[in-house]
Amino acid sequence: MHEMSMALEIGRIAEEKLGERSPQLVTVAVDVGDDAGVEPANLEFCLEAVFAVPPFTGARPAILRCAGDVLRVAYLEVDDGCPDD
Amino acid sequence: MAVRTIEVRERVMARNDALAAQVRARLAEHDIAAFNLVSSPGAGKTLLLERTLAELGEELDIAVITGDVQTQNDADRLAVHTSRLVSAVVTGGACHLDALQVMTALDAIDLDHTRLLFIENVGNLVCPANWDLGEASKIVLFSVTEGEDKPLKYPSMFQRSSQAVMTKTDLLAHVPFDLDLAMKNARQVNPDLEFFQLSGLTGDGMESWFEFLRASVRATGSVV
Numbered sequence: 001m002h003e004m005s006m007a008l009e010i011g012r013i014a015e016e017k018l019g020e021r022s023p024q025l026v027t028v029a030v031d032v033g034d035d036a037g038v039e040p041a042n043l044e045f046c047l048e049a050v051f052a053v054p055p056f057t058g059a060r061p062a063i064l065r066c067a068g069d070v071l072r073v074a075y076l077e078v079d080d081g082c083p084d085d
Numbered sequence: 086m087a088v089r090t091i092e093v094r095e096r097v098m099a100r101n102d103a104l105a106a107q108v109r110a111r112l113a114e115h116d117i118a119a120f121n122l123v124s125s126p127g128a129g130k131t132l133l134l135e136r137t138l139a140e141l142g143e144e145l146d147i148a149v150i151t152g153d154v155q156t157q158n159d160a161d162r163l164a165v166h167t168s169r170l171v172s173a174v175v176t177g178g179a180c181h182l183d184a185l186q187v188m189t190a191l192d193a194i195d196l197d198h199t200r201l202l203f204i205e206n207v208g209n210l211v212c213p214a215n216w217d218l219g220e221a222s223k224i225v226l227f228s229v230t231e232g233e234d235k236p237l238k239y240p241s242m243f244q245r246s247s248q249a250v251m252t253k254t255d256l257l258a259h260v261p262f263d264l265d266l267a268m269k270n271a272r273q274v275n276p277d278l279e280f281f282q283l284s285g286l287t288g289d290g291m292e293s294w295f296e297f298l299r300a301s302v303r304a305t306g307s308v309v
Contacts (some may be wrong), residue, residue, distance in 0.1 A: 002180050002212035009097050017093055026088055030097075037215050037241050071098065076091040 003038060006071070007046035011056060013073045018055070025051075025059040027077035032063055033070040040065060101216060104184035108219025111191060112202065116306040118298075119202040121218050123242060124226035125235070126208030129252040131159045132285035133226065133294075134203055138166040140295055145302050146198055150174060150190045151205040152182040159205060169195075181212040184219055200302050210239040221301070222247035229253050229260055233267040240274040248279045250294065255284040 014028050028047065032040050040063045047061035064074055096102075112119050122130045131151075138147060150172045151159040160173035172190040174182060187204060194202070204220060206213040214223075225246040227235060230253055236243040243249065249271055257264065264282070271278050281297065283290030 002215060005179055005181070005183070005212075006097050009100065012100070013093065013095050013097070017091055017095075023089075035241075037211070070096075072096045073093040075093050077088050078091060079088050082087045 003042040004046045004049075006038060006043060007050045010047060010073055011050045014059075014076055015055060017073075017076060018078065021080070022055060023078040023080035025056055025076060026079050027060055027062050028056075029062040029064055029074040029076070031066050031070050031072050031074045033066050033068040035067075035069040036071040037069070038071055098215065098217075101184045104188055105217035105219040108184055108188050108191065111188075111196070112219060115196040115199065117196065117199050117202050118301045118305040119204065119220045120301075121204045121206055121213070121220035121223045122226065123206045123210070123213045123223050123246065124208060124228075125210045125231060128208070128226040128228040128231070129285050130205050130208070130226055131162055133250065133252065133283075134163055134205060135166050136285050136288065136291060137203075137295070137298070138163060140291070141201075141298060142167040142169065145298060146200040147203065148172070148194045148199040148201070149203045149205060150182075150187060150194075152176055152186070152207045154178060154180070154207055169199075176207060180207055180209050181216050182206050182218055183216050187218045200305070201298060210235065210242050214239075214241040214245050221305075224248040224250060226250045226252050227267065227271070229256050229262040229264065229267075231262075233263050233270055236267070236271040236274050243271050243274045243278065246275065246278065248281065248297070251280060251282040253284060253286070254282050254290060255287045 032038055044061050044063050051059040124130055149163055152174045153159055154176050157173040160171045163171045172193050174186045204218055223246040225242055227249055281294050283294055
């Protein structure tokens with residue numbers, strides 16, 4: 001299923017955005033359009049599998065349904081270890 | 086714990102699309118017409134290529150990249166019909182080819198002596214629709230042993246294809262398949278589809294397919 005390919009690519013994008021700072025990844029939010037050709041539940045399942053191993057361990061996917069054929073990584077939530085402001 | 090948000094807004098397919106653009110540019114440098122053959126499993130992609138290689142392989146300097154989940158069976162079948170390289174990509178479980186695999190496969194092909202490239206994708210009417218491989222166009226094969234409503238069930242593949250090849254027409258007398266209805270359904274999701282009707286088994290209808298390929302090669306700048 002191509003959702004696994006998508007999940008791996010989403011992981012690559014997240015890793016690239018985190019860079020060398022490597023903060024703890026908490027959430028990866030993905031916009032999934034109704035016409036994106038992706039089954040949201042399958043994508044979430046695949047993302048959970050990808051996030052089960054380092055450097056993503058502990059991260060969880062957030063699938064954000066929307067209209068159109070958009071499929072993009074919307075935002076990341078990270079815990080960079082700094083104390084709360 | 087201080088959770089911070091990093092805005093990303095990056096398309097998941099962006100990297101593949103960038104690689105596909107590189108493939109497209111590389112093919113354009115060499116005046117190579119490239120087609121991405123897509124269909125459900127068993128629609129007749131490999132047989133169509135066997136027939137095409139036998140008839141036009143040398144005339145149009147055809148090269149082929151085949152994609153299969155497992156085995157090199159399709160590449161082995163095609164290699165019988167040509168002395169040119171048939172590049173096999175075993176996806177190892179993935180349900181489609183991607184642009185990086187095509188880019189890598191091009192390295193093994195003599196592009197200076199190729200005018201027409203076929204990419205035989207993994208048999209699947211869903212996944213390959215999303216992946217640009219750098220082709221000039223996708224060509225969807227649709228056999229008469231499938232349901233007439235396939236274009237309605239899998240619209241994305243038909244929307245993203247420029248040509249539809251109706252295959253196994255020799256079986257029309259034996260199966261309850263309404264060819265007109267099937268083509269009407271396909272046009273409903275993509276009014277611009279160009280159709281071919283043929284039988285790879287008997288050879289009926291192949292000539293218009295061959296002429297289309299000759300014209301495509303001419304249009305890319307190579308003189309046939």
